[in-house]
Amino acid sequence: MTKILIIGPSWVGDMVMSQSLYITLKQQNPDSLIDVMAPGWCKPILERMPEVHRAIDMPIGHGEFNLKARRKLGIELRSEGYDEAYILPNSAKSALIPWFAKIPKRIGWKGEMRYGLLNDLRPNKKAFQYMVERYVALAHPKQAMVNSESLGGLDSLPRPALTIDAQVQKNTLNKFGLSTESKIFGLCPGAEFGPAKKWPEAHYAEVAASVSKEGAQVWLFGSQKDVETCEKIRSLVPQEQQHQVVVLAGQTSLIEAVDLLGACDTVISNDSGLMHVAAAVGCNVVAIYGSTSPKYTPPLAEKVEMVHTDIECRPCFKRECQFGHLKCLKELPASSAIEAIQKLDAIAVSKC
Structure with a gap:
């Protein structure tokens, strides 16, 4: 079983679109467990995504650096034994928690000073036209993800689908x-x-x-x-x-x-x-x-x-x-x- 940590986005629309990545990861590995770390207000939305195992509250405010708190949170997450982390925001600070958590595989797009923090760094984000493509591309090997055509076009991607009880x-x-x-x-x-x-x-x-x-x-x-x-x-x-x-x-x-x-x-x-x-x-x-x-x-x-x-x-x-x-x-x-x-x-x- 693969345990995956996602560092999620902070905007409602981006969080909804990120579900396409979670669907793709579950299609690739149905037994994987996906946890998403995001601001507390996101939790109810994440609970409507069947692919998400657990929503983890990000206690650090949007835009706040707080290195000490990020280090503490990362160390606490070491016991979870995550195998992979996907870092969706572009900032360096968003990549710190998975690095402190010593997650072996840390995947994300090239952003502000993320060398070393990420060890599967994708350099060609702008080759993908749509934001949802940029999310889904992270689920595939870097060598295969050259541009939008690599994914087969927007219509071939899984659409977000929030459940309604x-x-x-x-x-x-x-x-x-x-x-x-x-x-x-x-x-x-x-x-x-x-x-x-x-x-x-x-x-x-x-x-x-x-x-x-x-x-x-x-x-x-x-x-x-x-x-x-x-x-x-x-x-x-x-x-x-x-x-x-x-x-x-x-x-x-x-x-x-x-x-x-x-x-x-x-x-x-x-x-x-x-x-x-x-x-x-x-x-x-x-x-x-x-x-x-x-x-x-x-x-x-x-x-x-x-x-x-x-x-x-x-x-x-x-x-x-x-x-x-x-x-x-x-x-x-x-x-x-x-x-x-x-x-x-x-x-x-x-x-x-």
Whole structure:
């Protein structure tokens, strides 16, 4: 039996996409045990990944060096007898714990000063277009992993798939007084990364008005930071339809949001962690891109439409618009998302 330690990412979307690596490792070695060390908030998500044996809390804050604590944690892990470690973040500090733990095989991409800390160092990360490819490539021998073609293309990779417990989901629906008797659209208008990912509230409201006019429910998801945004969207929907729009932002835990997204038919989202969650629970996804690009972190859903402008300054991957105009988002009309929804509906009807 091979024991594997993963040093996981700290962002929701990256954590979801990393499941493709765990699936691949289990396909290669079904008897392996995979433990993932990540921030405590990740634990509920990791518990929805059947490939993960145990989630280990990373007690050191994101960005904090704390060499003493990392050394102590690594020494404590020596007794676990791990055979391999996969270090997904690019920082040197993220590679310290497996090194202190004396794990024989330590695998990761070339990053900041990781020579010696990793003994299976991969130098050609940029030869792989998608982040999920970069994760999965680590499961294969370095000599075979030359570029994206080595993996057979994005469609050949295993997709993240978070499990949904039907009873837990029912309890969550009851807790918030929600019904699944009519079609449900989820809207995820937040973006932890920054405003250059946030589609305007008025555009989201136009989408909400369009689908609610057809009798659908609209659930607005996000963190406490997104409450004001979500309330603004609801207020912009015609008053006679506002009873169909429910603001869940700031009300749910992350895992409750996972279960409620799992009840949605289609989710319209900025390029955010919740976008990747929606894809991983089987929703149709309409993904809205501003400063970022679907050529790097697309939602790994079976049925997905990606909308963006072709303005020459995007993608810039900036947190804030360097020109101050946010044209890549403001000039992306609500009609583009509504048309994407109609395309997905047409695909669903044609398959019936």
